[in-house]
Amino acid sequence: DPVLRAKFKGQPEHVVNFFFFVAEEAREIMAQLGIRKFDDLIGHAELLDTKKGIEHWKAKGLDFSRVFYLPQVPAEVARKHVEDQDHGLDRALDHTLIEKAKAAIEKGEHVSFIQPVRNVNRTVGAMLSGTIAKKYGHDGLPDDTIHIQLKGTAGQSFGAFLAKGITLDLVGDGNDYVGKGLSGGRIIIRPTN
Numbered sequence: 001d002p003v004l005r006a007k008f009k010g011q012p013e014h015v016v017n018f019f020f021f022v023a024e025e026a027r028e029i030m031a032q033l034g035i036r037k038f039d040d041l042i043g044h045a046e047l048l049d050t051k052k053g054i055e056h057w058k059a060k061g062l063d064f065s066r067v068f069y070l071p072q073v074p075a076e077v078a079r080k081h082v083e084d085q086d087h088g089l090d091r092a093l094d095h096t097l098i099e100k101a102k103a104a105i106e107k108g109e110h111v112s113f114i115q116p117v118r119n120v121n122r123t124v125g126a127m128l129s130g131t132i133a134k135k136y137g138h139d140g141l142p143d144d145t146i147h148i149q150l151k152g153t154a155g156q157s158f159g160a161f162l163a164k165g166i167t168l169d170l171v172g173d174g175n176d177y178v179g180k181g182l183s184g185g186r187i188i189i190r191p192t193n
Helices: 002-007 012-033 094-100 102-107 126-139
Strands: 111-117 146-154 166-174 186-190
Touching: 094 102, 094 111, 094 126, 102 126, 126 166
Parallel strands: 111 146, 146 166, 166 186
Antiparallel strands: none
């Protein structure tokens, strides 16, 4: 980011060097604890030195026992991510939206269509926005190049990160986090009659 870079008086090499020092210090501390990998630290709150933080004047009277609580579980119980989750992305409504908006994505043509939506359809528009961003960057498309009228109840995070050039026109209800991270797109929500 040129604006942020202009505020930085040092050289990029200084930042890289700083992180090498941070990594080296982390390795030293881990060696003192007898830990070889970061993965081996996960779930081991007993290794945290909390005394200094708990004795701080701002923390007086606060009870952190639940934050640092270690459940009594057998050693074979996982303390970190060990199995893949199926988030259902292959069934996301956005795949349909991307397919129907292909002319706009590939050629910049105006596209308009109606699509039913249900509350199980979360983050509607996010994958479509990602596709637009990959091809056109932050500038996106001209306003209202893709106009999608949705009917029904939209799930959580409807229109999240919506890119410029996309209009989501919902006739129905929206759940929490409508338009979070809105990135130039337009969202219209109208009640059903």
